[in-house]
Every structure is written in structure tokens, then in C-alpha cells.
Amino acid sequence: MHELRKDILLGRWIAVLSDSKSPSEYELPSCSNGTDSNCSLCPGREHETPHEITSLKIDATSPNSWWVRVIPSFKPVFQIEGDLGRKGVGIYDRMNNIGANEIIIESPEHNKRPEDIGLEQMIRVLTVYRDRIADLNKDPRLRYILIYKNSGKEAGEIFSHPVSYLMATPVIPKKVKDELDNAKQYYNYKERCVFCDVMREELRVGDRIVLETKDFVSFCPYTAEFPFESWIIPKKHSCAFYEITQEEIEDMGFVLMTMLRKLRAIFKELPFNYYIHTAPNMVPRRDHWHTLGEDFHWHLEIIPRLTRMSGFELGSGFYILPTSPENAAKYLREVG
């Protein structure tokens, strides 16, 4: 059984896999692209995947006629069965790898880039994101649900079939915890949501805005970690992504597709990630973040993988941005 371990210094948790890789199993970075003649994620090969969790059917009577399909990971890091089993090991702390690890197959079509799946299909994918989070949100052992995408090998892509992932963890991950803590601190001081304030400031200044629709704003944040990083945020204050309405999903689908197309128009074969930061799951005990939901605001972050981390970033957590967010936003606004 894999296990989770708490970092005594940084306060965060990591997962240690039990079936330890030997040194020769590592693929050192190379430019070779995997072949995809043998894709288990394509329609008609559903029996080759783990048991389906849910799907959006085209034809409800046919098992291989679907728009979007959700399956457990082939090699899950987290598992849904069991208890947390928190305990000490010497001076350290551990717990079991309770959680979930799902693959969201974004299209029946193999080899589609996410910006090419079409608006209708993008809306279906976002709808599945919402429904999966809403479902797992009920499990009191799970503290956080992260939806993310890896596009391009440099961004961690494994399948050439278009997929995104869901990871549910029994702790609030460090980066999200930092966002929540700082948002809470800001709220305590100002009695306003920091994300609402950021959005108002961005709309007032305007030079980092890329796109504004009825319900959403996309912009390059003042303190992006990576060049051309962009956020999509709902105008209406809402802490949890699963509260999104169908009408908002349609608007968001348009914004996300447009942003990905803009990025591709600038950088042809861009590896990128995106992920949704939403409020943590409710827990039976008192939860400072979730009782009111006034101090967090869900959003989606798009991370182009243009730079490599060096010893400086790894050692410091301090990021150097070679393009200003203002210039990045200008390129993104102006491209067709």
C-alpha cells in the first residue's frame, strides 16, 4: 500500500509509492514521442480500462457510444477504500493514501488537442468536471479535489488521447492551503474577498486583461509564476466550482477554448497545464474556510510550460518571469 507522509519542515504531505521503481525504469528526458497505435481510451476498447465511473452517453444503449467517459487511473496513487490510519513513525507522521484518482476522457476522438474538441464538447467536459467534484465532495475523508490537465509531454502528458485528471486527497495540498490561508488573512483584515478585489483591480487597470465575457474575466496575474500564465475567474463571487450553473459553464467553455486557441496561435506546439482551484470539501468538524465561503473564490489557472525550473526556483520557491504579465496579456489580446 502506498503511503502519505507529512513533511516536518514544509508542513505539506507527499505520497510514497510502495512498488518502488528501480533506477533503470526511469526514462531520462528525451525528444522521442510515444506511438499511439494501441489506445485503450478509444471507443470500442472500454473492456481494457478499469471499470467506468460515469460517462456522458451519445447513445444510452451502446457501451461504446459516449461523449465523455470517466474511469479510475490505471495505476492509482490514491485509493477510495479504507480509513485514514494517521499515526506516528518515530518522529514523523504518516497516513494511508485514501483518495481518488480518475481519468476524464475528454472526447471519443483520438489525438484531438483540447482547443480543437469544439465548444459543445468543451462544455460537456466542464459539466463532467462539475459533476465529479459534486459527487466526491460528499466523502468526509476527502479534503480536496483537484481537476487538472497535462497537454504535451513536457507538461506530463502520458496518453495521446485527450484526457484530464481528478485527484482527491485526504489533506488540503500545500499550494491550495497557502492560497486559502492568505485569502482568509486578507478577508479578516479587509472583510472582502481577495479574488474579488483582484478582479476589480484588474478590470480597473485593464492592461493584464485578456478577455471579458458576461460571467468571466481572463487575465495574466500580477504575480504569475510562469510566463504567459493566465487565470479564468467567475465575476460572481463563488467559493466552489461545483456551484457553477449550466449557463455559466457555457460561457466558461467559450473563454477556456478561446484562451487555449490564443496560446496555440502564439506558441505552436505549446506544452501546458491547467487546473481548477476550488474550496476544500466540507468536513464534519468546524471548517474556517468553508462555513461562510466568503474568503475563497474558485478559478482556473493555465500554465504554459515555456521555462525550466533551475536550482534557484527549486531551492527558493522564488520565480523569475522573463515576460511581464502586461506584455503577455497584450500578445494574448491581440492574437486572433
Added chain:
Amino acid sequence: MHELRKDILLGRWIAVLSDSKSPSEYELPSCSNGTDSNCSLCPGREHETPHEITSLKIDATSPNSWWVRVIPSFKPVFQIEGDLGRKGVGIYDRMNNIGANEIIIESPEHNKRPEDIGLEQMIRVLTVYRDRIADLNKDPRLRYILIYKNSGKEAGEIFSHPVSYLMATPVIPKKVKDELDNAKQYYNYKERCVFCDVMREELRVGDRIVLETKDFVSFCPYTAEFPFESWIIPKKHSCAFYEITQEEIEDMGFVLMTMLRKLRAIFKELPFNYYIHTAPNMVPRRDHWHTLGEDFHWHLEIIPRLTRMSGFELGSGFYILPTSPENAAKYLREVG
């Protein structure tokens, strides 16, 4: 002038460069290796580099006869002149890029891998690390000095001539701050240094230890971020690297060289980083971390670059370790 910006959410600072790169200036990841026929870091070409900061001379009368040479960065992110200029910009906060950006040329010989420079030379390099930190430690505008190395293109290597870097920043970087804060919290609770406790625990358990000498221990941490990550830590409690004695430097040189050789024996062309985490600079105002120095303990972290970050790590700050530290330590102990 470049500027630093405070992340309103994560509490950390980033640097934004003023001479913004255009999209076409990015080199997307590829396998091509740069040529090195034209190296300005080689002896005899000292006039092509920025003005020398210091050097360890072989022959004091000759400008191009040196063991180790320190120069400012060709394109510095931080600059030593000026004041901090902290101010608000709308709802955000900024300050000037005060700091230092130095290149430590580790050998007159081009194309040497760090594990091949020899023990004597490694000791000279560590001596220069210590002296540069001791020198910059006196500047009250600088809060932190990070020494780090990028070996291999995937790890951020730019020069094929062997170098390490020094970055001095006017804030304590996020990752270091987290370590300091957590170490302080532990100290407040236990009245013991967390690093001393970790080292004792590791020596007691033994299965993550790689090497033990008179003054140092090297081990794979219980919660490594990356597979085969290894730390080198002095047995004697000491918060600041610049307090290291000459005798300890000799022992540390042996340990660092041995660790790098072991890693290369396992992974032939391994990209890796290492960096030193030491106490922040003293400041005129009261500084909780530095007044006593009982709650921090300097150490060096070696990070092999075997894995890529995916949207999961970027979105969560949660790391997945495909080889356990216990197994990594076993491989490292057993290899010649």
C-alpha cells in the same frame, strides 16, 4: 529596471524582468545541445566577462591563472546598487530588484563535470561559497543568500563550463521561509532543533542513511520532493553555512563529491541541482530566526531531475515519489 512583486495569495515574491521577451524568443524544449567552442569563462578570456568579484589564484601575478573565479551574472536579475523602494501599486505591493547575482566558475578546465573536478578543487569551491556568503551577509538590505548549481540542460544549465550561482535577495524566499517557520514552530514546541532531531532519528533508523563521516551525514529525507533526493547535513548544530571551519569544508567536499559520483554511477547522464539552505542574513531590526540560531540548521540538498512536474504538482504543491527514500538510499549506499 526589473522589479519584484509580492504575491497577494501565496505571500511570496517574484521578479518581473523589464526587457520583456517576445514569444518567438522562447526556446521550446528540445534535445539539441549547445556548442561550447566559444567559452568566455575559460582562462585567458577574462576580459570578456563582467568585472571579477574575487578569485582563488594559482599564480597571483597572472590574471588568467586561477582555481576558482567569481563574476557578476552576464544578465543579472538582481542588482547591488539602489534602495529597496517598497511601495504599493493599486492593491498590490512591489519593490526594487536589490540583490546580487554571481557566477562561481568552479574550475579553469572547460567541460569538467562537478564530480570530476577532484577533491582539492571541490574544497576550493566550497571555500569560495563560504567566503561569498560571509561577505554579502553584511549588507543589511539583503535578507537571503542562496548558492545553487544547475548541472545538465534539463536542470537549467546554460554554460558547459562548470559553474555554480549565488543569488542574494532582499526577501527571504518562500521555500526557505516555510522551512524557517516550521523549524521555529517545532523549536517552540520541543525546545530542540528539528534538523538535529531528524538527523538523530535517521542515524537511529539507518535505512535512509547513505554516508556518515566525522562531521557530516548524508541521507535521503523521509519526505523527499523528488526521487533520489539527498541531503548533506553537518552533525554539529550550526545555523549558518559561513560558520563552517576549514576542517569541516574538507570533510564536506569529500561527502559532496562522493554523493555526486554515486548518483552518476547509477544514472549516467543525470541532470541535477543542488543548493545550500542557510540562515537568513542578520538585520538591524529584531529577527526571530537569527538572534539565537537554535532553530535552524544549514544543509545542502541534491535534487536529481528524473521526473517532470505535471499539472498535479503545479496545482497542488503535492509531490509524488515513485521511489521510496529507503530504496533510493539503498541504491546509493551500495553503488561504488
